Amino acid sequence: MEDNRFDTLASLDDLPQDYRNTLTEQNLVPLWPSLSSVMPAKKPIPRTQPTHWPYSGLRPLLLQAGELTPIEKAERRVLVLANPGHGLEKMQASAAIYLGMQLLLPGEVAPAHRHTPNAIRVIVEGEGAYTTVDGEKCIMRRGDLILTPSGVWHEHGHEGDAPVMWLDVLDLPLVYYLEASYHIDGNPQSVLPSLGNKNYARGGLVPSPLFERGDKPYPMLHYPWADAKAALLSLAEGGPDLEAVQMAYVNPETGADTQQILGYFAMMLRPGQELTLPTRSPASVFHVIEGHVELTTESRSFAMAEGDTSCVPGFAATTLHNSSPDEPAFLFIADESPLHRKLGLYEVRP
Ligand code: GTQ
Numbered sequence: 001m002e003d004n005r006f007d008t009l010a011s012l013d014d015l016p017q018d019y020r021n022t023l024t025e026q027n028l029v030p031l032w033p034s035l036s037s038v039m040p041a042k043k044p045i046p047r048t049q050p051t052h053w054p055y056s057g058l059r060p061l062l063l064q065a066g067e068l069t070p071i072e073k074a075e076r077r078v079l080v081l082a083n084p085g086h087g088l089e090k091m092q093a094s095a096a097i098y099l100g101m102q103l104l105l106p107g108e109v110a111p112a113h114r115h116t117p118n119a120i121r122v123i124v125e126g127e128g129a130y131t132t133v134d135g136e137k138c139i140m141r142r143g144d145l146i147l148t149p150s151g152v153w154h155e156h157g158h159e160g161d162a163p164v165m166w167l168d169v170l171d172l173p174l175v176y177y178l179e180a181s182y183h184i185d186g187n188p189q190s191v192l193p194s195l196g197n198k199n200y201a202r203g204g205l206v207p208s209p210l211f212e213r214g215d216k217p218y219p220m221l222h223y224p225w226a227d228a229k230a231a232l233l234s235l236a237e238g239g240p241d242l243e244a245v246q247m248a249y250v251n252p253e254t255g256a257d258t259q260q261i262l263g264y265f266a267m268m269l270r271p272g273q274e275l276t277l278p279t280r281s282p283a284s285v286f287h288v289i290e291g292h293v294e295l296t297t298e299s300r301s302f303a304m305a306e307g308d309t310s311c312v313p314g315f316a317a318t319t320l321h322n323s324s325p326d327e328p329a330f331l332f333i334a335d336e337s338p339l340h341r342k343l344g345l346y347e348v349r350p
Contacts, residue, residue: 006036046313048094048283049085050300053101055124055307062103062165071108078102078168081309090173093311094283096261096336098172101309103165104129104158112155115183117175118259119148121166122287122332123225124307128160133221135192140164143225143289145249145332147258149218153186167287167309169334171261197222200252203231219253225289229330232268236328244275246333257338265333269293269322277318281347282336285311286320291329294321315349 012020012033023029037045062079071077081099082088093099098117101124104110112132121131123140131138131146133154138146148154158164175181199207200220207214228247236245245268249258257263269275269291277284286295286304293304297318302310312318314336322329340346 004036004041006039006041009033009035043315046095046283046315047085048083048092048311048313050297050302050310050312050316051081051083051085051093052295052302052304052308052310053081053099055305055309058101059125059165059307062101063163066103066105066163071105071110075113076100076102076110077104081311083311085313092173093285094173094313094336096171096174096339097283097285097311097334098168098170099285099309099311100168100170101165102156102168103163104156105163106158106161108158109188110156112153112186112189113183114151114153114186116150116180117170117172118150118261119154119168119170120259120262120264120334121146121148121168122289123164123166125166126160126162126164128162129156129158129164129166131156132189132191134218135189136196136221137191138196138222140166141225143229143330143332145223145225145228145264147218147221147223149259152218153189155186155189167332169262169264169285171259171339174261174339196220197224201227206252214253216253217251218258219251220258223249228266229268229290232266232330233328236268236270245270259338260342261336261339263335263337265335267320267331267333269320269329269331271322271324271326271328274319274321277320279315279317279349280335280337281314281345282340283312283314284318284333284335285309287332287334289330289332291322291324291327293329293331294323295319296321315347 009032078100080091083093086092123142123144129140134152197220247266249264287309288304295302297312297316
């Protein structure tokens with residue numbers, strides 16, 4: 001049997017022009033010339049290219065956007081981290097992932113809205129800003145993860161005195177592709193006296209008043225970095241033989257992924273550690289919270305500093321290296337694994 005029969009199929013040029021014109025007039029297309037591009041042999045040919053967005057390049061341009069465009073004229077003042085493999089105008093990091101770096105200046109407000117795409121933010125720089133999600137005022141601190149799930153009201157404000165920047169991760173490309181993306185404008189939310197993540201601050205314990213359990217789909221909205229870092233450090237300490245020191249951000253009521261489409265993780269690389277990741281079908285995003293990480297994938301290598309973000313397509317062999325001999329490095333990771341698992345497409349290659 002041939003290794004790849006699709007490669008030997010007839011091309012469009014093998015068909016007479018008048019035949020092709022008649023097909024076009026009737027909105028018809030021959031499959032065989034395109035079969036090997038829509039179903040390539042053995043693994044996908046991703047549009048997603050390994051891409052690195054250094055914070056040192058992005059930061060001054062985002063601050064410049066703060067001078068050029070008042071918040072009232074921006075609604076959300078964001079520079080989109082666009083993957084050239086998809087075409088920059090598509091505003092995609094990967095097939096399903098959108099990344100944006102957002103700036104809020106002291107005193108500014110990004111008004112309330114809700115939308116069908118799910119969003120999260122990871123705080124990169126600055127103090128004193130907050131996001132109010134579903135009435136819960138989440139004070140942003142560096143490295144914190146804050147969820148703004150599909151359909152949930154959210155607005156941002158800033159009570160500090162220096163610019164605040166954070167990374168937005170949305171499943172916008174997928175929701176847009178599904179023709180399901182829209183937003184609704186809202187009024188400022190009243191802040192509720194909610195205990196929020198404090199209800200779930202201790203692993204293994206969830207609120208259970210009168211023997212009932214909560215049924216909110218998004219019971220925890222704010223995952224402080226201080227807790228994630230402490231959890232990673234204790235995992236590393238308790239498991240010196242553990243190959244990968246990694247935590248998944250989960251819904252504390254169910255243990256499932258925090259959101260339906262994208263998954264979120266925190267990882268620690270020990271001093272000097274080199275870690276080869278499993279080769280998996282979903283695309284992934286890596287963002288350095290602390291330290292330096294060298295990311296190597298498909299013969300590309302990115303020296304990543306704090307605040308840097310990079311993206312790797314699915315099925316790419318990827319290695320992470322913390323070159324510091326004495327400091328751990330910490331990463332935030334977003335991927336498309338919940339989506340792939342739900343669709344029965346999730347694969348790990350040996
Ligand atoms: O902060 O609500 O990067 O609605 C893109 C769309 C951020 C937000 C983005 C959004 C937001």
